Amino acid sequence: MAKQTLPAIKSAVAALSLADIRDLQAYITDLMLDRMEEEWEPPVNENTVETVKTATGCLQLQLVKCGKAGCKCEGGKLHGPYWYSYTRVDGKLKKKYHGKARPAA
Numbered sequence: 001m002a003k004q005t006l007p008a009i010k011s012a013v014a015a016l017s018l019a020d021i022r023d024l025q026a027y028i029t030d031l032m033l034d035r036m037e038e039e040w041e042p043p044v045n046e047n048t049v050e051t052v053k054t055a056t057g058c059l060q061l062q063l064v065k066c067g068k069a070g071c072k073c074e075g076g077k078l079h080g081p082y083w084y085s086y087t088r089v090d091g092k093l094k095k096k097y098h099g100k101a102r103p104a105a
Helices: 006-014 018-039
Strands: 048-053 057-064 079-089 092-099
Touching: none
Parallel strands: none
Antiparallel strands: 048 057, 057 079, 079 092
16 A cells, blocks of 8 residues: 555545544544553653563552651662552553552563
């Protein structure tokens, strides 16, 4: 199939029925989400001990600060490590705490 130019594609789309445009919109949305997942990289955190990619994002083992005044973590001795999962939901990065035990990928 010959590569179409964007103006030619726009012209072809303009000729479609409303139902076909809705189907095309759903197709493009799914395609965009797939491409975003392919390009997605785990978040970078200097306190990450380990990163494991999963089908939906990644798991990270991280050392953390609690934020309490006078805690040992203020002086640099961080808590953990603890497992967190990161996934993209509707284009937004979601983080979930899992504790010391590694969750199933």
